[in-house]
Amino acid sequence: MPDNKKPLVLSAPWPRTLELLFTAPALAKLRAENEVLEVEPEEISRLAPEVLGRARYLIGQPALSLEILQAMASLHCIFNVESNLLDNMPYDHLFVRGVHVVTTGQVFAEPVAEIGLGLALDLARGITDADLAFREGRELWGADGNVSARLLSRADIGFIGFGDLGKALNRLLLGFRTRVKAYDPWLPPSVLRENGVEPASLDEVLSGSDVVFVVASVTSENQGFLDAHSFARMRKGAALILLSRAGVVDFPDLIEAVRSGHIVAASDVFPEEPLALDHPVRRLKGFLRSAHRAGALDVAFKRMGDMVLEDMALMDRGLPPMRCKRAERETVSRMRSKPVERN
Template identity: 40%
Template sequence: MTDAKPVVLLAPAPQKRDRIFTPEALARLRAAFTVVDLEDTPGEAVLEQYLPDAFAVVGQPDLDAGRLERARSLRAVVNVEGNFFPNVDYRAAFAQGVRVLGCGSAYSQAVAEFSLGLALDLARGISGQDGAMRAGTEQYVGGSSSDAVLLHRSSVGILGYGNLGRSFHRLLQPFHATVRIHDPWLPDAVIEDTGAQAAGLEETLRTSRFLFVFATATADNAHLLDGDALDLLPDGARVVLVSRAAVVDYDALLDRLRAGRFLAAIDVWPEEPLPATSPFRDLPNVVLSPHRAGGIPQAFHSIGDMVVDDLVLMSRGLPPVRLQAAAPELVERYRNKPVT
């Protein structure tokens, strides 16, 4: 390389470069680094050509131990999709001193606000009554509110207290709810310091008028919410699913929703797009959403800003502060699927 600037390989797929980088952020990146843009020049050959000189890889290409061994200048792998996939040899990366960074926190505020909106919809039937008015079947004043409830001073359960759970918890403060949080990766003191109650899964489910599922998918929690777990929920509970579909047994969920046991708002699905023939589409007690809680322009653009800020810091010999560092003890336990 004739240019003394550090080399950054930009391979954001399935993200798009211009979705996550504003023109200003991209200009900052190119001013500070020699950017090899694999979106413009895709292919394994280009990746292999520049990998030995790369300071950072921004994106999700396959990085096995052999590739990492050849990438002797590499200091950072930045996932900009939002999930850590098993296509990177994380042990080899950590052993080589490569930081593995993620952008998950960029989505947290957007998901939190969307979750609050879904909860209020479930509490008051907002979208359902919109549909009734369009069909000419509305009932006025209290005629359509017999099953309405307040989020205010309600009993709320939160499953998972990472970026999403913490951002949502802050939005709950004005509602003065009783909040129980279940997260087996955190000591009780961390949760209790926020003013919430640390609780086991069974207690959280049994006591929740509103249940928010923010847990990530791991090797340990597939179908955490199976039929037996869902049966613990009180009749008439409101369930908001905005995290990972693998955490829920959707067949069991469908059975309970058909029986009218509770209401749900669902943003994530085991198969996406949701098939046109899915029976979930016919349920009146479900608010449907096509995996859109976090994917708004402000969230996407914040990813590019975070990437540039942290790579510039690292090029100056300083640690990253905006992106989230993957924990060596946890990253191989994630079982998230790419968002298409």
């Protein structure tokens, strides 16, 4: 028999699992302090009204109708553990009721920032190409191997977007003494300046940077906004590094800008994942590829579980969540990222 004195937690975190998100001790704590009901996302609509009515927390980001949410009268918080706030539930209803919608996505900021720095260094110094050449016996020694190399130190760096990922990457760049500009229409200039970054227009970032990091989320307003015109404004030989979501870039235009030799690029994300084996980007010279693996570290996933437990403890005491990032009513409905299908 269920212990109805414990809070009921509905768990539907597909494609993730509780075992992925929680360490063994943390998962034991979750189960000891709560009644945990694990279901597939599509099964939520078939739960009995009594079960829906008792649910205090939901771990996951399933599509939820207004009818189902109205039945969840005791709901305190939805913990989105996918990292993207999906346009799949009536957020206005949740805000009116005072139900928190939070995301644990900031756990990916550090690991993605580290791989972003690695991609920038690789493009600047040709590390991967030099290694492949060495394996094939066609390496160039000394200065002959540095014809197109450049320093990241003291370079002009541009950010498109400056959320958790931008801040984490900017911290890593401090030792390189770079000059950093950022374009983020969702932030006041003072926030950028407080992080040692110069506020700039999109054109200033594109035209004035040796390396441009794209870390903006996909919204209803910016899908494909980085296009051929954008890439043409970049410095010849500059690098564009895409770390957030492919939806903000016109990918055929990016491919052509790299193929022409105007810029080099790197990306951890792609329009379709996995890419077709005959996709042109697979063999594109000047393009460094990473298979959406930048943030997918076990240590990051396990931090999600810790954040969920800490915020549950606060809400059980009548306090607001503090560890996870809360969705904002003005912006959540604009998010347009595709849901992930694999970890």
